[in-house]
Amino acid sequence: MTPDLTSAARDEIAQRFISALPYAKALGLTLVRLGDGMAEILMPWNVQLVGDPETGVIHGGAVFALMDTCAGTAVMSHASAPRRTATLDLRIDYMRAAMPDRVITARAECYHITRTVAFVRATATDGDDRPIATATGAFMIEPAP
Template sequence: MSIFSGDSRSTWADAFIAGIPYAVASGMKVTELGKGTVSLYQPARDTWTGDSELQMIHTGCLSVLADTACGLAVGAAMDTPEPIATLDLRMDYLRPAMANTELVCKAECYRLSRSIGFVRGQVFQIGQDEPVATVNATFMRATANTRRKDMAAAAPAGADAKAALTPTQAAASLSSPASIEPSPVFISQRADVPESLALPPGRSPYVDFLDIHQQMQIDAGPIFRLPFKRELIGNPVLPALHGGVLAGFGETAMILHLTNTNPAIKGVPRGIDFAIAYMRSAKPADTFVQGTTVRQGNRVALVQVSIWQDDPQRPVAQARGHCLMPRDEG
């Protein structure tokens, strides 16, 4: 039996967005909603610029918007809301998204089984007929939805567990948001390692927003650190970092890995596609990533990244993607 009417589904969707710190910080808003379909709007901001010289939106911003929209589509496909978690997400970047433009992701849950939701969607720049990216994602249903008692304990499978609350429960959770602080038990094991900003300030406003630091240069390539801040939370109930933020961090590390391991290249590699698989929820703590070049040709490179928190041997997610290498005009 469905508890959703048209009005209650809209109330739930608005509460869903309002309960996600990252979505609130980015100004996301549901503009259309149906049974298993959603259009999610994100306003233009200079913060989303990935390259100040080329004036392009960082592809990680598209991933966060797409992941959020896909989660909404799964929730909107259900007769009774329940917790869900992103299992995997794949982005294909069809053309560059120009900076300081509004975005909308249109997502559809086209198959909802007893255990899994399957979603596809497209990301558009407002006013443009052709999409800048496509997304395909899968979500696990009926995941854990209780607040962590011990931050050092093993987390349940599925990195971006989203609480699909009833409209009444969602509204109540907004009136008394839980405090989200990093666990003192879960302090970075590499906190004493010398590090620097991954890029000079202003080079990439999105990298500045994430405050990514580069820790060490070793044979396999540098390690990058994403400091925890509340705006990166995707599930305030567990709590857990937003799965789209992990994707954006992984995509950033993929590009930075190529520029660090290819110092002779002129320009910045550009993402062609990106696929991420989530293994466990990411706690409210500093997060690390390291990349490996799987294959590099004259025009295209394939990079794999591993994302972890307390233990490199227990990654919270793993991802890989193809990048278009800058042309040598010389």
């Protein structure tokens, strides 16, 4: 049986999930939108995250962490209300470098969920119509009792 989550309950679950991750705070991640199996998280440009000092481009590892967190948040907000999640597989295709001094936004959707595995798609952008990166992933879930 699938529990019916209210919007407020989903928001609380997602906020608890993100606030429990010290690296999310270090990256400045901010949850800006949440729905049933969907999440949107922002990561501000920060000189401490730059991977190339000459260009000011954010390191790909920070983009990866943003997308992984956003995808996990989308899973946690799914109507089936999983209690825990862990990344099993996350494939990211980097399309281009993020522009310096721009906020990076990740959007993820949990498009299919089984009893123990959730499947997610995500995209990262920096205000341009062209994506920085796209991702597909599988996440282990611990179902609600």
